[in-house]
Amino acid sequence: MASMALRSTATSLQCRASTPGLQPVLASCPLAHPRLRAAPYQPAEGPTCSSRNVSCHGFLGGLFGGKGGSAPAKQPAKPSLEDNLGPDVDELLLLESGQPDGSKAEIIYRNGGPVAAADLEQLCTKVGWPARPLAKVEAALRNSFMVSSLVLRVSLPDPTAPPPASPEQAPAMLVSEQLIGLARATSDHAFNATIWDVLVDPEYQGQGLGKALVEQMVRSLLRKDISNITLFADSKVVDFYKQMGFEADPEGIKGMFWYPRF
Amino acid sequence: MYGTRVEEAQGGVLRPPPISKPDAEFEAKLGVQFVEGREGIVVTELNELFEKVGFPRRDPDRLKIALENTYHVIWVRSTRQSRLARNGQMIGFARATSDGVLSATVWDVAVNPAWQRSGLGRALMERLTKKLVEDGIPTITLYAEPQVVGLYEKLGYVRDPEGIRGMAFQRRKKEKAGAGGALLRV
Numbered sequence: 001m002a003s004m005a006l007r008s009t010a011t012s013l014q015c016r017a018s019t020p021g022l023q024p025v026l027a028s029c030p031l032a033h034p035r036l037r038a039a040p041y042q043p044a045e046g047p048t049c050s051s052r053n054v055s056c057h058g059f060l061g062g063l064f065g066g067k068g069g070s071a072p073a074k075q076p077a078k079p080s081l082e083d084n085l086g087p088d089v090d091e092l093l094l095l096e097s098g099q100p101d102g103s104k105a106e107i108i109y110r111n112g113g114p115v116a117a118a119d120l121e122q123l124c125t126k127v128g129w130p131a132r133p134l135a136k137v138e139a140a141l142r143n144s145f146m147v148s149s150l151v152l153r154v155s156l157p158d159p160t161a162p163p164p165a166s167p168e169q170a171p172a173m174l175v176s177e178q179l180i181g182l183a184r185a186t187s188d189h190a191f192n193a194t195i196w197d198v199l200v201d202p203e204y205q206g207q208g209l210g211k212a213l214v215e216q217m218v219r220s221l222l223r224k225d226i227s228n229i230t231l232f233a234d235s236k237v238v239d240f241y242k243q244m245g246f247e248a249d250p251e252g253i254k255g256m257f258w259y260p261r262f
Numbered sequence: 263m264y265g266t267r268v269e270e271a272q273g274g275v276l277r278p279p280p281i282s283k284p285d286a287e288f289e290a291k292l293g294v295q296f297v298e299g300r301e302g303i304v305v306t307e308l309n310e311l312f313e314k315v316g317f318p319r320r321d322p323d324r325l326k327i328a329l330e331n332t333y334h335v336i337w338v339r340s341t342r343q344s345r346l347a348r349n350g351q352m353i354g355f356a357r358a359t360s361d362g363v364l365s366a367t368v369w370d371v372a373v374n375p376a377w378q379r380s381g382l383g384r385a386l387m388e389r390l391t392k393k394l395v396e397d398g399i400p401t402i403t404l405y406a407e408p409q410v411v412g413l414y415e416k417l418g419y420v421r422d423p424e425g426i427r428g429m430a431f432q433r434r435k436k437e438k439a440g441a442g443g444a445l446l447r448v
Contacts, residue, residue, distance in 0.1 A: 017276020080434050097379050111263040126297075135362040164376050186367070190328035191320065194367045194403070218431055227433060230367075232403060235425035246429040256419040258402040259276055260389055 080245050081218050094150075094176050094212055102171050107151045107180070109211065109216045113150050115141055120197075121181040127199050145189060148217040150209055151182025159223065183217050185229075193221050195231040215244055232257075278395040279388050279418055283381060291340040292380060293343050294353065294390055300329045303337065307352050313370045333360035336390050338373070338382055346376050353377045355388040358394060358402075366394045367405035405430075 024227075086092075091110045093147050094147050098104040117138040121131060141147055161172035180201040187193035195217065200210045221229050233241050238248055268331065288294050305322045308329075312321050320328070333404055338354030340347035353374040360366035373382045382391050396401050405428050411421055411433060422428075 041367045043443050062360040080432075082433060113447040133358055134363070139363045140365075143363070162293050184361075186359050186361050186365065187331070188328040188357075188369070189331040190324040192328075192359065192367070192369055194365070196358070196361075209268050227279055229431040230405065231429050232426050232430050235427065238429070242431050245432055247432045250432065252408040252429065253405050253430075254408070254421040255426065256406050256411070256421045257426070258395070258420075258421050259399075259418050260420055260423040 001239050010247050023176065030127050044228050071188055081215055085223050086216075086218075086219050094209065095207070101157055102173065103156050104154075106155075107204070108151045108193055111208075111213060111216070113149060113151070115147055115179060116180065123179055123182065123199060123201060124197075126201055129199075130199060141156060141184065143186070144184040144196075144218065145187035145218060146185045147192060148183045148213060148220065149179055150204075150213055152178045152180045152204070154178075181209055181213050183213050185217065185221060187221075187223075187226055189226075191226070192228045192230065193226045193228065198231075211240070211244065214241070218244070265289060276393040276395050276400060280432060281385075281388050281392065283385060283416045288382075288385065289341065291380065292336050293344065294377075294382070297339050298335070298389075298393070299336050300332070300335045302339075303329065303335070303352070305329075308355060309376060311352055311372050312370070313354055314374055317370065317372065322405050329357070330397070331359070332357045332369075333366060334358050334393055336386055336393070338377075338386065347374075347409075354382045354386055356390050358390060360394070361397065362397070365401040366403065368402070371404075382412065383397060383413065384417065387414070403428075424444075 089113055089124065091108055093106055094109055095107040096104060097106075119132050120141070121134060121137055125131060128137040153201040155173045158174045164171055181199060181204070183195055185193045185195045195214070198210065198214060202211065218229055231241065233246075233248070243246070263406045285296060288296070291307060305325050308325065309319050309322065311410070320376045334421040337352055337356070337381060340351045342354055343349045343407060354372065354377065368387070371383060371386060373386070378438045404414065404419065406419075406421070415421070
């Protein structure tokens with residue numbers, strides 16, 4: 001993984017109307033194409049990214065079509081997430097796409113970073129969920145044991161910065177981040193967790209990001225010794241969760257809701 | 263899983279369940295009272311109750327952490343000395359985790375077998391559910407063993423509404439005793 005020295009990065013800018021100068025650039029940015037290439041798998045050598053506590057490990061090959069990766073030739077029964085809890089990191093690079101001028105787009109799994117309620121609600125609207133009061137969403141995020149997000153980070157050369165003094169110096173970059181996925185879990189911090197609100201921006205669906213999000217969240221919970229990880233799945237996504245190691249109605253135990261009114 | 267309820271969108275409140283038997287009746291007929299909150303709970307006593315109902319015993323330190331991070335606890339305490347209980351003994355328990363605003367899950371509903379079939383389980387659940395509803399939490403859930411699904415349906419809980427299924431991540435490794443491993447039943 002080439003470590004891209006990000007010089008004089010601006011503070012993280014939100015991709016919103018409040019930064020009009022940046023938005024038109026992003027809209028036409030070829031890196032914003034949803035079909036980002038998977039980062040080439042790197043054997044575990046330790047973090048090389050300069051960000052705080054970020055692991056630049058590539059993915060287990062199985063997440064992106066089963067090719068590549070360093071899965072051993074002899075494998076026992078389907079490996080469980082708990083066989084490979086992964087390093088204890090707050091951020092994981094999932095996908096990246098780069099250009100010769102230094103521009104790049106990255107999709108990052110982030111555990112515990114701040115998530116703005118407004119950004120989450122915007123995403124919820126995008127996937128077609130009814131709006132919820134912002135104050136409640138804010139409180140729900142604050143009171144969740146774990147909030148995991150998928151973030152699209154776009155780095156572009158800063159058009160206002162002077163050109164680099166020497167060819168070796170990387171250009172100054174403007175970095176912006178956009179929330180494109182989320183999952184959160186409530187928990188008693190000891191035994192049980194329930195995962196809620198799993199969603200991925202429709203523009204970025206179909207690339208295994210939802211699976212990556214949930215799997216990394218499960219790993220994070222397991223690393224914290226939360227042994228009972230539960231959720232309630234729409235009938236259409238039961239198989240999606242089964243593939244990851246969740247079981248519906250284990251031992252005949254039924255999920256129940258009090259007086260739901262859909 | 264997502265909130266598709268009108269109540270959630272409008273920030274409104276569901277109707278709480280009625281309390282079918284008031285506190286006074288339990289005090290008079292059984293000599294028990296309902297206590298809200300974790301103050302006064304002795305973790306070893308809670309573990310004894312869990313053991314009596316067939317739940318795994320938990321590591322006491324982790325159980326303490328769990329209680330501290332539980333949104334609401336209701337338990338049943340004996341108010342007199344009898345052959346079935348010491349004065350002040352815990353004979354029933356239920357708790358719920360929550361984010362405080364959108365969703366809650368009930369865990370560990372337990373009634374001492376010597377005191378079962380006297381309406382204490384139902385009473386605990388009515389009071390716990392009522393509290394969650396009155397706090398404005400629109401999504402209240404639980405995981406029920408097959409033999410108690412009917413009991414919860416009588417209380418107003420619905421299983422698999424619109425085909426939504428409760429799921430749990432399957433652990434392969436054998437759990438240590440007291441780690442609180444397999445899906446915890448209600």
